[in-house]
Amino acid sequence: MANSPIYLDFHATTPVDQRVVDAMLPFFTDYFGNPSSLHSYGWQAEAAVKNSRETIAKTINAQPEEIVFTSGATEANNLAIKGVAEAYFSYGKHIITVQTEHSAVLDPCRYLESLGFEVTYLPVESDGLVSLTTLEKAIRPETILVSVMAANNEIGVLQPIEEIGALCQKQEILFHTDAAQAIGKVPLDVQAMNIHLMSMTAHKVYGPKGIGALYVRRRQPRVNLAAQLHGGGHERGMRSGTLYPPQIVGFAKALDLAVAEMDSERKRLVGLRSQLLHSLNQLPDICLNGHPTQRLPGNLNVSFGGVDGQALLLGLQSVVALSSGSACSSASTAPSHVLKALGRSDQLAYASLRFGLGRFTTAAEIQQVGEAVVATVKALRAV
Numbered sequence: 448m449a450n451s452p453i454y455l456d457f458h459a460t461t462p463v464d465q466r467v468v469d470a471m472l473p474f475f476t477d478y479f480g481n482p483s484s485l486h487s488y489g490w491q492a493e494a495a496v497k498n499s500r501e502t503i504a505k506t507i508n509a510q511p512e513e514i515v516f517t518s519g520a521t522e523a524n525n526l527a528i529k530g531v532a533e534a535y536f537s538y539g540k541h542i543i544t545v546q547t548e549h550s551a552v553l554d555p556c557r558y559l560e561s562l563g564f565e566v567t568y569l570p571v572e573s574d575g576l577v578s579l580t581t582l583e584k585a586i587r588p589e590t591i592l593v594s595v596m597a598a599n600n601e602i603g604v605l606q607p608i609e610e611i612g613a614l615c616q617k618q619e620i621l622f623h624t625d626a627a628q629a630i631g632k633v634p635l636d637v638q639a640m641n642i643h644l645m646s647m648t649a650h651k652v653y654g655p656k657g658i659g660a661l662y663v664r665r666r667q668p669r670v671n672l673a674a675q676l677h678g679g680g681h682e683r684g685m686r687s688g689t690l691y692p693p694q695i696v697g698f699a700k701a702l703d704l705a706v707a708e709m710d711s712e713r714k715r716l717v718g719l720r721s722q723l724l725h726s727l728n729q730l731p732d733i734c735l736n737g738h739p740t741q742r743l744p745g746n747l748n749v750s751f752g753g754v755d756g757q758a759l760l761l762g763l764q765s766v767v768a769l770s771s772g773s774a775c776s777s778a779s780t781a782p783s784h785v786l787k788a789l790g791r792s793d794q795l796a797y798a799s800l801r802f803g804l805g806r807f808t809t810a811a812e813i814q815q816v817g818e819a820v821v822a823t824v825k826a827l828r829a830v
């Protein structure tokens with residue numbers, strides 16, 4: 448697209464990698480069967496689903512039977528949280544999560560509160576990390592689930608998942624993590640990290656929209672889930688609905704590529720991010736939101752003092768496509784709940800930019816964006 452702004456919103460979604468598109472295409476036309484059908488068309492589709500399931504499981508050190516395909520991470524989060532609540536309420540009705548979670552975790556929790564569950568929304572430190580002592584103190588005998596995201600979608604902060612997993616395992620509480628932003632970008636191992644349930648989505652890792660999965664542990668412990676979609680009993684009864692081979696094949700291909708290229712991509716993105724921060728640091732009165740290093744390689748989130756957030760976005764929109772601290776749910780104009788949880792003022796929360804760098808970001812683009820942001824902030828401060 449000629450003259451379109453530079454895309455730095457890779458946390459919102461990513462373009463589908465051409466290699467992923469190529470892997471998907473035959474499954475729209477040549478191998479179009481229903482994986483449930485008992486004839487060769489069905490078997491071909493079923494074989495592709497089986498291979499994809501194995502590939503996805505391998506990238507997180509899980510078993511193929513532990514992967515439940517969903518429409519994305521929103522559905523996976525709903526299935527995990529409501530599914531556990533419905534299956535385990537007789538053991539207790541207390542759930543722990545964090546104030547900085549995505550709405551796809553917070554909203555199911557609020558819904559469960561309306562049904563009589565109690566939810567603790569843990570605060571975070573000023574760097575966005577949840578404190579293990581705070582978490583441990585919040586645990587009660589009736590706590591059935593802890594849900595803490597692996598990587599934050601606004602500030603990129605990586606929570607101490609392995610430590611939280613160990614704590615939950617010791618206390619015999621189920622542990623769910625929303626890994627929508629983390630898969631394919633940072634190493635994830637459901638065994639080593641004692642994860643019981645993990646939400647994933649393809650469209651944040653250069654795969655197609657509309658496909659994701661929930662990892663559901665089958666051993667030590669075996670997690671029971673109440674289905675949220677009832678029908679033909681697909682996905683071992685946990686999620687009915689005809690499987691969608693093109694999307695599933697694309698998801699597996701995308702994740703496989705991302706994991707294979709993770710180390711080199713991390714180094715490249717960290718380099719570009721430093722370059723961007725270096726340009727922004729010419730400006731006085733800016734602050735970095737979130738932990739300086741314990742964050743996704745492609746994430747930079749910065750607040751600009753003394754600037755109107757709306758005017759800043761408007762001034763930049765022809766140069767760069769990104770989100771601000773109020774635009775995460777684009778319909779809402781409230782300041783970001785994540786930045787507020789870090790203790791930022793409304794002004795700083797509004798006047799923030801989330802830079803999401805990705806696979807197709809170049810050094811030339813970063814230079815152009817850096818110059819545009821510096822010029823725009825200077826101009827706005829001058830008026």
Ligand SMILES: *Cc1c(COP(=O)(O)O)cnc(C)c1O
Binds near residue numbers: 458521522628649651
């Ligand atoms: C994008 C995102 C979601 C929602 O995923 P969908 O697949 O779009 O439903 C959930 N959680 C986090 C952290 C995300 O970044």
